[in-house]
Amino acid sequence: MRxxxxxxxxxxxxxxxxxxxxxxxxxxxxxxxxESYFKSGRALVKHLKRHGIKARxxxxxVVNGHYMICIPRQDEQRAREIMERS
Numbered sequence: 001m002r003x004x005x006x007x008x009x010x011x012x013x014x015x016x017x018x019x020x021x022x023x024x025x026x027x028x029x030x031x032x033x034x035e036s037y038f039k040s041g042r043a044l045v046k047h048l049k050r051h052g053i054k055a056r057x058x059x060x061x062v063v064n065g066h067y068m069i070c071i072p073r074q075d076e077q078r079a080r081e082i083m084e085r086s
Contacts, residue, residue: 027073028056028071028073029070030071031068031076031080032067032068033066035066037067041069044069045069047082048079048082051079051082052075053075054071054072054075055070056070
């Protein structure tokens, strides 16, 4: 069990690294939302989807109490405005 936990600890740095790579290589924008704004990450994605913004499946994670998701760059400004109103 201890070995499994050590192996899984590797993902603590791989996830943010893949998020950054996906943003810069894929040309996506990153949206960071405090965890207290939504009950779950799925609720955040559904909220954005209701407004016509599709979150990328690859770039979704929770880091230090914040949801971090990748969205299309052309929807970045609109997503930020939606989050400010919510």
